Amino acid sequence: xxxxxxxxxxxxxxxxxxxxxxxxxxxxxxxxxxxxxxxxxxxxxxxxxxxxxxxxxxxxxxxxxxxxxxxxxxxxxxxxxxxxxxxxxxxxxxxxxxxxxxxxxxxxxxxxxxxxxxxxxxxxxxxxxxxxxxxxxxxxxxxxxxxxxxxxxxxxxxxxxxxxxxxxxxxxxxxxxxxxxxxxxxxxxxxxxxxxxxxxxxxxxxxxxxxxxxxxxxxxxxxxxxxxxxxxxxxxxxxxxxxxxxxxxxxxxxxxxxxxxxxxxxxxxxxxxxxxxxxxxxxxxxxxxxxxxxxxxxxxxx
Numbered sequence: 001x002x003x004x005x006x007x008x009x010x011x012x013x014x015x016x017x018x019x020x021x022x023x024x025x026x027x028x029x030x031x032x033x034x035x036x037x038x039x040x041x042x043x044x045x046x047x048x049x050x051x052x053x054x055x056x057x058x059x060x061x062x063x064x065x066x067x068x069x070x071x072x073x074x075x076x077x078x079x080x081x082x083x084x085x086x087x088x089x090x091x092x093x094x095x096x097x098x099x100x101x102x103x104x105x106x107x108x109x110x111x112x113x114x115x116x117x118x119x120x121x122x123x124x125x126x127x128x129x130x131x132x133x134x135x136x137x138x139x140x141x142x143x144x145x146x147x148x149x150x151x152x153x154x155x156x157x158x159x160x161x162x163x164x165x166x167x168x169x170x171x172x173x174x175x176x177x178x179x180x181x182x183x184x185x186x187x188x189x190x191x192x193x194x195x196x197x198x199x200x201x202x203x204x205x206x207x208x209x210x211x212x213x214x215x216x217x218x219x220x221x222x223x224x225x226x227x228x229x230x231x232x233x234x235x236x237x238x239x240x241x242x243x244x245x246x247x248x249x250x251x252x253x254x255x256x257x258x259x260x261x262x263x264x265x266x267x268x269x270x271x272x273x274x275x276x277x278x279x280x281x282x283x284x285x286x287x288x289x290x291x292x293x294x295x296x297x298x299x300x301x302x
Contacts, residue, residue: 010082012046015039016054017079020072021158023062027141031281080160096289097126103140104149107232107249108276109133112149112164116300120293127289135230136202141281146290149297152274159279162294164301167272169250172210173262177242185245188212188221188266195244196225197235210247213271223247236262 018028019039029036047054054068064072104113113131120129132138132145140148140159148159151168155161172191174184185194191210198207207228209220225244229235236253239246240261246253250270256262278297280290 010079012042012049013075013079015042016046016068017072017076019043019055019062020064020068021076022141023064023158025062031141095126096124096287096292098287098289099128099130100147100287100289100293101130101132101145102147102149102293103132103134103138103143103145105135105151105276106133107252108149108151108164112276112278112297112301116296119300120296123296124289124292127292129293134202135232140279146280146287147293148279149276150279152277155277155279159281161277161279162298163275163277164297165275168275169270169272170211170247171250171253171267171270172245172247172265173236173239173253173257174245174265175240175242175262176260178239178244179263181242184263185265188219188269191221191223191245194223194225196223197238197244197246198223198225198228199232199235199247200228200230202230211273212266212269214269218271 015028015032018032019025022028022031025036025039029039032039034042043055050071052067053065054071056063056065102113109131110133113133117129120127137150137154138145138148140156149164152161152163172188178195182194185191188210196210200207207223209222211218211220213219223245227235227238227243229238232248232252235246236248236256238244239248240256245265253262253264257264278294280286280294
């Protein structure tokens, strides 16, 4: 390949990186704003130019070859940086304007979006924020979101993720009245004999199995109980009313535990897990309005 990078070189590299990250011609084409057939032709021309097969294709799947894996790892940072630099240069003289669509987990929205709404509206009056707060694990690209905020364990592999805060920890809590009436469980597996307030991920048929850590590994307890909710704040409210044992992020119930309204259980088995991350597509030519929101959220989260 020539030392100087022509326009076609950049387009071919960008096309290859998109397909290599999404492992889907249709999703990559949507992100790049081209047709799947045109994208396929561009990638095929790129393979011919470098003289190596970079992707294995079937009617149902796309996979990187060994040569493709190596090339992707080397060119992806450069292509991403170049694209960001071009967009930043083009937008440097523009005032951010337009619509920014955001999907955020509820607690993350309360923590990282709610505090910056007034400041953002004042600083960027021509930007419209469309915020969706729920705990569903949405496909950011398919849902046409510009940004997502979610916990680290459910981030899609083709997203850029920027950590916003420290690790989190979930703890089991119960009111003194509940423990007096039903006894105090000593080990997480004792929960199988207790009344628990269960939480269900949006879109899933069965409630979440509570996760604990022991001997270097995570294990699950599929609890039972008289109440199933899809809102974690409601689960905490139920625990305060002695309806059962709840499982909540420690920060959310810290004040209740400190006052004695709730008792923390199983501390040795409650370990940290990755906290909240701000995520966006690595292939998106970032609009100035999207960059403005990302910068505002990150600066407030420090």
